[in-house]
Amino acid sequence: MKKIAVIGVGYVGLVTAAGFADLGNQVAALDIDEDRIAGLKRGQLPIYEPGLEELVERNAAAGRLEFTTSYPDAIHNADFVFIAVGTPEGVDGEADLKYVQAAAESVAKAMEKPLVIVNKSTVPVGTGDWVADIIRSTQKDGIEFSVVSCPEFLREGSAIQDFMNPARTVLGSLDRDAAERVAQLHLPLRAPIVITDLRTAEMIKYASNAFLATRISFINEIANICEALGADVKEVKTGMGIDPRIGPYFLDAGLGYGGSCFPKDVKALAHMAAEKGRHPQLLQAVMDINDDRRRLLFDKVKQSVGALKGKRIGILGLTFKPNTDDLRDAPALEVARRLMEAGALVRAYDPVGMPGAARLMPDLGMAEDPYALAEGCDALVICTEWNEFKQLDLTRIRSVMNKKLIIDGRNIYEPREMSALGFSYRGIGRGYGPDGAPVVE
């Protein structure tokens, strides 16, 4: 059993805190957001993540997981401090490190004994050294400490599963002994552990996200070509993905990547490269292709519906991906905004994202379920591939729509089946028409 403080209880921090508590450690989870901490003390979670509520409740009840806004209380007696605060996009695409800086200063002021400071936030290469400088210059008593980078690879929507069964743990430090101690903490998770230097660990995180984003932009480029040449990108993906050198992951054509990580991380990596006089041409192309996805979907709706003014459009899915309430850089919101600007009457339905979306876009109407959403619609536009959309009663949907048109930004349906059900259907990169014949532009 180790004593651990986790700084920042967002998607990463709360999962990390609850996860380490569940492994038997004593964890203090700290946030500067008083409402967040007050809610957690009452058992109210600030985010939606499958399985997290039960994990938090169980470990809080067992006394292994506590919530606080006090740095001295959290750091008192801690062996390890995990920093998991946000690193949003800054003005020029670089990562904004103000929360990391504030957290490091607060840790330095509160520390009473030697400490291993573990950085989980995604931070530019070199930040670990900078954090060490902040701690050194802020603390008064010259207490020993080490900084270890431990980048986070969890996916929202399956974060608990990813914490408990990580593909790997990456640790970077100039202090091998400190890295080994952090490795010990992760041993029960039985994942391969890579120990390297600080900068390399920080780079592994950016390179991993940039690579996955590249796969998504790659398949989206292929989808555009499929549409022009009359091929079906879903089958192309299947045919490619069986090859073990390629694999099937992150090869789903659609609306592109969004969320709180890929967009800002690819930008930050390109910014780091450009600052050092390098030309990140591939990263630039990845970002350009991704930016186009939302406009292309909007164009598809416009082409299919005709003049948008006064047309009723229903958006199915708002969050940037299924099984999360995260709306940060969600493609659906941009598609909805473009449609509204073009004069369409837009409503949406999402299983968990509607309260957050209503705060961000007060003019966006909401429906209580997909069937209410479809009522009187000239088109339904699928923006997030929630499981509950995959087996809707499509006959019922069709019967209440004004025009039987579905634009599927996530390819959850099959063109032939939709046609047989009486819909006009357009997916992404599905070059084959409803009758099975290639549709060449």
Ligand SMILES: NC(=O)c1ccc[n+]([C@@H]2O[C@H](COP(=O)([O-])OP(=O)(O)OC[C@H]3O[C@@H](n4cnc5c(N)ncnc54)[C@H](O)[C@@H]3O)[C@@H](O)[C@H]2O)c1
């Ligand atoms: N969300 C993901 O799926 C994911 C996955 C891998 C890595 N990451 C990275 O992890 C980091 C955290 O991401 P997130 O999505 O959990 O962020 P988040 O915005 O959900 O949570 C950050 C939390 O930090 C708190 N905070 C800010 N400043 C603080 C301070 N000085 N002291 C204490 N708390 C403070 C905020 O109040 C907030 O609750 C980011 O660097 C992100 O890039 C995120």
